[in-house]
Amino acid sequence: MKCVLLNPPLSSPFSPPLGLVSLGTYLRRQGIDVTLVDASIEALHYRLAPHRLLPAAERGAALLQRRVPWEPALPACDRLSNRANPAAAMQAVHGILPTIWSRDAFELDPARHDEQLETIHDALILSTAEAQPAALGLGGYDEARASFAPGSDPFLDYYREVLVPAVVEAAPDVVGVSIGYERQVAFAATIIAELRRKLSGVPIITGGSLVSALCINLRPSSGRTVPLRVGTPTCANLLASMIDTAAVDGEGEAPMAAICRAIAPGRSLDGIAGVVRVDHAAQTIRFGPPSPPLAGEALPSLDLEGLPIGRKYLGRVRAAPLMTSRGCYWNRCAFCDHAVPLDRRFRELPIETLLESLTTYRRTYGIEFVSFCDEAMPPRMISKVADAISRERLGIRFGTMARFERGLAEIIPRAAEGGLAFLSLGLESASPRVRGLMRKGIEPQSIEETLEACARHGVRVECHVMFGFPGETTEEAEQTIGFLADNAGRIEALAANQWVLTPQSPIARDPAAFGVVLEAAGPTAGDRPGYRLEHGIGFEESRSFVRSLHEHLTLQNKIVRSYRNEEYFALRTIGT
Ligand code: B12
Ligand code: SF4
Numbered sequence: 001m002k003c004v005l006l007n008p009p010l011s012s013p014f015s016p017p018l019g020l021v022s023l024g025t026y027l028r029r030q031g032i033d034v035t036l037v038d039a040s041i042e043a044l045h046y047r048l049a050p051h052r053l054l055p056a057a058e059r060g061a062a063l064l065q066r067r068v069p070w071e072p073a074l075p076a077c078d079r080l081s082n083r084a085n086p087a088a089a090m091q092a093v094h095g096i097l098p099t100i101w102s103r104d105a106f107e108l109d110p111a112r113h114d115e116q117l118e119t120i121h122d123a124l125i126l127s128t129a130e131a132q133p134a135a136l137g138l139g140g141y142d143e144a145r146a147s148f149a150p151g152s153d154p155f156l157d158y159y160r161e162v163l164v165p166a167v168v169e170a171a172p173d174v175v176g177v178s179i180g181y182e183r184q185v186a187f188a189a190t191i192i193a194e195l196r197r198k199l200s201g202v203p204i205i206t207g208g209s210l211v212s213a214l215c216i217n218l219r220p221s222s223g224r225t226v227p228l229r230v231g232t233p234t235c236a237n238l239l240a241s242m243i244d245t246a247a248v249d250g251e252g253e254a255p256m257a258a259i260c261r262a263i264a265p266g267r268s269l270d271g272i273a274g275v276v277r278v279d280h281a282a283q284t285i286r287f288g289p290p291s292p293p294l295a296g297e298a299l300p301s302l303d304l305e306g307l308p309i310g311r312k313y314l315g316r317v318r319a320a321p322l323m324t325s326r327g328c329y330w331n332r333c334a335f336c337d338h339a340v341p342l343d344r345r346f347r348e349l350p351i352e353t354l355l356e357s358l359t360t361y362r363r364t365y366g367i368e369f370v371s372f373c374d375e376a377m378p379p380r381m382i383s384k385v386a387d388a389i390s391r392e393r394l395g396i397r398f399g400t401m402a403r404f405e406r407g408l409a410e411i412i413p414r415a416a417e418g419g420l421a422f423l424s425l426g427l428e429s430a431s432p433r434v435r436g437l438m439r440k441g442i443e444p445q446s447i448e449e450t451l452e453a454c455a456r457h458g459v460r461v462e463c464h465v466m467f468g469f470p471g472e473t474t475e476e477a478e479q480t481i482g483f484l485a486d487n488a489g490r491i492e493a494l495a496a497n498q499w500v501l502t503p504q505s506p507i508a509r510d511p512a513a514f515g516v517v518l519e520a521a522g523p524t525a526g527d528r529p530g531y532r533l534e535h536g537i538g539f540e541e542s543r544s545f546v547r548s549l550h551e552h553l554t555l556q557n558k559i560v561r562s563y564r565n566e567e568y569f570a571l572r573t574i575g576t
Contacts, residue, residue, distance in 0.1 A: 001260050002033045004167050005176040008188040009040045009155050010140040013314040014567040016041070016307045018321035018373050019208055019252070020178050025302045026253040032260050035170055036306045039163055039191065040184075043155040044138075045106065045312050046162060048120060050098045053127050060129030061090040086129075089122040097123055105311035113316050120314070121563060128154050138314075139562030140183035153190040164194050172202060174263050176256060179208040179242060192244050203263055205256065207248035212341035214239040215249035215276055217503045218285065225284040236285055240278045243285075245269070247276045251326075251342050253299070255291050293343035296325065301356035309365045315571045317368040320361050324349055324385065328375040330403060332439045333426070334514065335469065337504035339375050348381065355388045362394045369421070369574050371567055372400035376426075379408045386418025397421040399570040404442040409449035416457035422492075422570035423454060424462040430483030431476040434469055437514070439506070451490045460492035460573040462566060468499040468542025470507070470514045471535045477545045481552070488554045493569035495560040496549045498542045501531050 005027075007020045016038050024036045047053060064086040083089040096119040100106055108116055121138040128136040134146040136154050141147070148154065167175060175195060179188050192204055214235050218226050226236050239247070246269050248255045255274030262269055269275050274291030278284075302322065310318050327346035328339040361367035372385075377400040389396050399422030402408060412420070429435050432444060454461050465484065467477050484491065501507060507514045515534035532538075537545075549555050560566060 001264050002172045003027060003174050003260060004035045004170055004172040006037045006039050007178045008184045008191050009043045010183060011040045012565055012567050013041060013044060013138060014571060015313055015319040015321055019180055021302055023252045023256060025300050027257060029300045030257045038307055041312045043158045046158040047155060048101055050101055053123055057093055057123055057126035060126040061086040063129050089126060092119050093123045110316050137562055143183050147186050159191055159194045164198055168198050174260060175202060175204045177206050179206055179210045181210060203245035205246050205259060206242050207252045209341040211242055211247050212250050216340055219287055224287050228283045240285055243278050248274050249276050250274055250291055251293055253294055293345055296347040296349040299349055301353045303360050304365050317574050318366050319369040319571055320367045321371050321373050322357055323373045324354055324377055324381050325374050329378055330376060334439045334506045335499055337502040340504045351384050351388060358394055358396060362396055369571055370396055370398040371570055372398060374400055376401050376403045379405055379411045382415050383411045386415040386420050390418040397574050404447045404450050406446050409453040412453035412459060413457050416459050420459055421573050422460050424566055427463040428466050430480040434472050434476050437471050438469055451487060455490045462493035462569060463491050464495040466497050466499045467545040468537055470516050470533050472537055474537055477537060485554055493560055494555060494558045496546050498546055
């Protein structure tokens with residue numbers, strides 16, 4: 001049984017996606033011959049070949065020069081930000097791109113890393129300027145405002161010349177396409193269409209956190225089908241557009257293994273737990289029974305076979321993702337639906353499995369930085385990981401998401417010695433009252449002690465904040481900005497977002513308890529309710545708080561946006 005698993009453009013350019021790595025490793029351990037293709041980084045590398053890119057970028061620069069002001073769909077902060085004009089950006093692209101691109105790799109210079117990333121970003125924007133208002137940057141494109149017209153996917157040549165021929169040559173029995181982010185949807189659709197033309201009869205399965213999020217919102221509580229409504233922008237129609245042969249709802253390991261076992265003897269995929277299919281005749285989506293989540297003990301140690309580690313990823317050092325747990329051990333924050341795609345139930349992997357992965361990452365692939373993708377790693381696990389790294393002398397640095405938990409500050413000194421370099425922490429609001437409404441469960445003292453311990457021991461911190469949580473007042477939002485400004489020296493990065501009602505969050509189960517009044521269907525999602533707040537700042541005001549951070553003199557460069565994602569900030573702490 002041969003399976004090719006693909007990750008479409010554009011995910012993080014700094015390391016491979018954990019979903020693909022996890023699924024691929026699990027299937028291999030089940031005896032399936034798996035080829036992983038991170039088509040995101042491969043497509044980026046292909047497109048940036050100077051002989052292909054420079055002519056398109058030249059045309060784009062000339063076009064932009066004539067059409068000022070340019071209004072591409074990339075948000076203001078993502079445009080050609082640090083160069084004075086398109087000609088200056090083009091000059092830098094000419095000077096720098098040929099020095100960092102070679103046939104099989106990017107060759108980055110850690111000392112000039114920021115400038116090199118910016119050049120790659122500019123090169124992409126210039127080379128897609130003809131498609132404006134859609135414009136592609138290193139962090140993707142702004143799918144909310146514009147998309148590339150059908151047939152003008154900027155990576156189409158890569159699919160046709162490299163990806164599809166390679167998949168056809170591999171002669172797979174099944175192809176899996178991972179869709180974790182909205183910004184991958186359009187690229188995935190083109191890839192699936194291109195594959196379908198050349199691989200008739202080969203099942204194409206989709207999965208990933210975006211597919212799962214849509215499935216979860218739609219999963220029928222009784223009965224097993226959901227109707228499609230022709231021509232309307234419903235979640236059901238969006239999901240159906242991502243399904244070729246079938247999709248997987250939730251954790252991919254067990255359903256995909258079952259799909260492979262069914263395909264070999266030609267059995268139907270109907271009824272397999274976690275499998276979702278479209279019935280075109282009946283105009284419905286059919287859900288199989290839910291697939292129970294795997295226990296931590298059932299998850300294998302990981303390897304990175306087949307991925308261009310050390311060649312094409314754009315981190316300052318070699319980086320790879322890992323997870324010590326699935327689900328969230330706290331699982332109470334009122335706004336949160338993060339753990340839903342993989343199931344909220346908290347499951348930790350045995351330390352032996354983690355150590356095996358870390359050892360393979362380091363000894364086989366030379367990984368220097370591991371970004372743990374846990375929803376929140378408990379202090380106890382942070383200690384265990386750091387101790388294991390020290391004991392085995394792996395020399396790995398690592399970062400993780402965690403909570404400003406009581407007990408976290410105490411473990412920081414030793415964890416830092418064991419490799420802890422970056423903590424991504426949910427502050428959400430500087431107001432204890434608002435955090436109380438959120439059921440965040442963190443105390444001012446823990447926040448202060450954690451920030452202090454991290455600053456003292458060289459662990460860089462990212463804070464997540466949100467504005468517009470139901471009931472938050474203008475003064476409380478200002479308090480958060482003030483807190484961030486006062487602590488700017490102890491905060492490396494900042495993720496700032498507006499609160500939005502997500503369908504799987506605790507608030508959505510009891511909106512009235514939070515002063516949220518549901519209204520008729522929202523403007524775009526079709527299946528989602530609109531809402532208004534009884535108290536607190538509204539949508540517009542919360543947006544202006546987020547924007548004010550983008551213009552804040554001390555804080556603006558700390559904001560996570562575009563390609564400057566968490567991995568960028570975490571890796572920056574290692575290479576400098
Ligand atoms: C870690 C993480 C990141 C890391 C990724 C690092 C890496 N190299 O992997 C970084 C920091 C880069 C990141 C960035 C962003 N992230 Co993020 N991220 C996560 C997080 C916390 C975990 C993802 C993860 O690795 N899970 C573990 C793996 C094992 O699970 P998985 O990917 O879902 O894969 C499993 C299944 O989905 C399935 N599966 C996956 N692929 C396939 C394919 C097939 C064929 C099948 C059958 C099954 C299958 O099987 C896998 C194994 O069970 C999730 C939250 C979450 N719980 O999902 C958010 C999440 C995925 N991120 C999110 C967002 C919004 C972002 C950003 C856009 C944030 C921002 N505004 O900048 C950026 C954009 C990323 C980009 N395109 O550049 C959203 C996506 C919402 C959505 N689904 O539309 C999530 C769900 C968080 C949330 N609820 O808001 N992120
Ligand atoms: S916000 Fe973080 S800590 Fe809170 S429930 Fe969600 S994943 Fe858990």
